[in-house]
Amino acid sequence: MAQAILERACPKLRSAIGDEAVARLNFTGDLREMLVALEAIQPVLDKAEMQPLSRRWVSICLQHALSIAYKTIDIVDELQDATAQATATLSEYMSENNMFHKYIEERKTGPVFEEAMAVGRGSDKERIIAALLSTQLNIMQVHITILPIFGLACIGKTTLAQMVFNDTHSLQGFDFRVWVHVSPQFDFHTIGNSIICQVSGRGQEEINHASSDVEGMESIMKCLHELLDGKKVLLVLDDLWEEDSIQLQLLKSMLTFLGDKMEVIVTTCNQAIARKICTVEPYRLNRLSDDTCWEIIKKLIRFEGGGEELEKIGREIASKCCGVPSAAREYAGRLDSSRDVWRWKTIRSYIMAFESVPRLPLSSVELSYRSMPPDLRLCFAYCCQIFPTSHIIVKDDLVHHWIALHLIEPSKILSATQIAEEHITRLQDMKEDPNRLFDHALESAVLVEPHTLPKSLAPFDIIHS
Numbered sequence: 001m002a003q004a005i006l007e008r009a010c011p012k013l014r015s016a017i018g019d020e021a022v023a024r025l026n027f028t029g030d031l032r033e034m035l036v037a038l039e040a041i042q043p044v045l046d047k048a049e050m051q052p053l054s055r056r057w058v059s060i061c062l063q064h065a066l067s068i069a070y071k072t073i074d075i076v077d078e079l080q081d082a083t084a085q086a087t088a089t090l091s092e093y094m095s096e097n098n099m100f101h102k103y104i105e106e107r108k109t110g111p112v113f114e115e116a117m118a119v120g121r122g123s124d125k126e127r128i129i130a131a132l133l134s135t136q137l138n139i140m141q142v143h144i145t146i147l148p149i150f151g152l153a154c155i156g157k158t159t160l161a162q163m164v165f166n167d168t169h170s171l172q173g174f175d176f177r178v179w180v181h182v183s184p185q186f187d188f189h190t191i192g193n194s195i196i197c198q199v200s201g202r203g204q205e206e207i208n209h210a211s212s213d214v215e216g217m218e219s220i221m222k223c224l225h226e227l228l229d230g231k232k233v234l235l236v237l238d239d240l241w242e243e244d245s246i247q248l249q250l251l252k253s254m255l256t257f258l259g260d261k262m263e264v265i266v267t268t269c270n271q272a273i274a275r276k277i278c279t280v281e282p283y284r285l286n287r288l289s290d291d292t293c294w295e296i297i298k299k300l301i302r303f304e305g306g307g308e309e310l311e312k313i314g315r316e317i318a319s320k321c322c323g324v325p326s327a328a329r330e331y332a333g334r335l336d337s338s339r340d341v342w343r344w345k346t347i348r349s350y351i352m353a354f355e356s357v358p359r360l361p362l363s364s365v366e367l368s369y370r371s372m373p374p375d376l377r378l379c380f381a382y383c384c385q386i387f388p389t390s391h392i393i394v395k396d397d398l399v400h401h402w403i404a405l406h407l408i409e410p411s412k413i414l415s416a417t418q419i420a421e422e423h424i425t426r427l428q429d430m431k432e433d434p435n436r437l438f439d440h441a442l443e444s445a446v447l448v449e450p451h452t453l454p455k456s457l458a459p460f461d462i463i464h465s
Contacts, residue, residue, distance in 0.1 A: 009072035010035065034072065109238050111179040113162035116299040117325050120292035121156060125163045128283060129170045132263050135280060144256050148240075148266040148274035151285035154326035157267040160285060161236050164265060174263075175231040179238065186242035188254065192220035195235070195258075199227045221254070228259040240268045240277070248276045287323025294318035296325055300332035303339075313344045320351050376423045378407045383427070395424060 014035065128147065135145040149157045165177060180194045235255070242248060255262055268274055274282035288296075294315050297303070303314070317335070321327035334347050372380065379402050387393060399420040402408045408423070410416045 108181045111165050113159050117159045119296045120288045128164050144262040146264040146279045148278050148282040150274040153269050156325045161265050174234045177234045179236045181238050182240045184241040231259045232261040233259045235264045237266045290319045293321040293328040296328040297332040
């Protein structure tokens with residue numbers, strides 16, 4: 001929710017920067033600094049929201065984020081009323097903003113993968129390679145192939161892409177192999193500069209500062225043409241979250257004019273994105289079997305047999321992974337190298353009693369939450385925090401709640417009610433995910449039409465509209 005509130009604060013800042021009252025108080029420069037700071041926080045704030053709230057640093061992080069957002073809104077209101085009190089509030093805000101930055105660190109992926117996490121993905125790897133090779137044999141095929149891999153977060157899409165990327169035996173003849181971690185902050189300059197830096201052989205430090213080396217997309221494209229002209233390139237775009245059709249089409253156009261032959265692998269959690277960006281049929285990555293999850297756990301803890309009882313307990317723990325390899329790693333970390341039956345039983349009991357779904361670094365619900373527009377995040381958080389588990393929510397009532405609390409504002413095109421309907425549809429699509437992991441997060445938000453309510457529920461304060 002902190003991210004959503006923060007995103008509401010930024011437009012207020014932009015509005016205030018051009019305000020005459022602000023200019024008279026000489027706060028324009030300070031507000032510009034605040035806006036830059038907020039925009040820097042936004043891309044990574046949600047990573048803090050995704051962590052278990054029991055972690056102390058997460059609680060501190062989110063407290064500061066909410067404080068920053070609310071004080072930003074207060075500052076703007078005060079400045080637009082030309083009040084002198086804004087000066088003290090501004091100073092306090094800047095202090096908290098600096099403290100908040102200490103808790104933010106961005107995560108990036110690379111081409112190196114953990115061998116244990118590749119267990120059970122051999123057949124998937126072969127299918128991806130076969131799909132890429134089949135396009136090379138088709139002489140009528142355009143010189144670019146974009147093959148998306150999609151599926152739940154933490155299901156192993158990045159690992160699969162890493163396996164294919166590093167297979168120099170099956171995929172031969174590439175002049176360059178380039179890995180780009182796109183992240184939720186989609187930016188053409190960052191993608192282009194990263195490709196340039198890797199192809200030109202610069203180090204990681206230069207890649208991180210590449211945006212200052214090459215300015216403007218025209219310069220970037222010219223440089224890419226010079227480096228890749230007549231070359232064959234294998235490119236991985238990992239963790240793509242951009243949903244805008246125009247932006248994705250521009251990305252396809254950008255890649256189309258690079259090199260003599262481009263083989264592009266894209267990883268994304270969103271099937272709609274996969275459909276928009278692909279040139280060949282996207283590849284859905286499914287869950288692993290319980291047996292495979294147990295194999296991953298055994299490999300990570302170097303378990304080579306320790307009695308039938310440990311084997312039985314281990315398999316029961318593996319069954320709680322929901323087929324997600326990252327969950328297997330999480331449970332392996334708890335078991336560690338211990339071969340103590342009592343310790344394993346204790347861990348199993350805790351998992352069975354308190355974890356209906358595996359506790360992942362970034363679960364599928366959390367990553368989908370990150371991709372939601374700000375007002376939908378607020379609506380989603382409202383459902384999860386206000387209504388108890390298995391509570392029946394009348395859809396029309398829920399829409400009225402959201403609108404009355406100003407969680408949804410009308411746009412130039414749609415009314416607040418129409419936007420609410422769209423939000424409900426999106427939440428229901430999440431709940432109907434084929435892997436069923438969303439059910440546990442959304443079980444407190446059972447949305448129903450008024451006319452579908454059973455008569456037996458009428459006494460329970462369910463209002464029919």
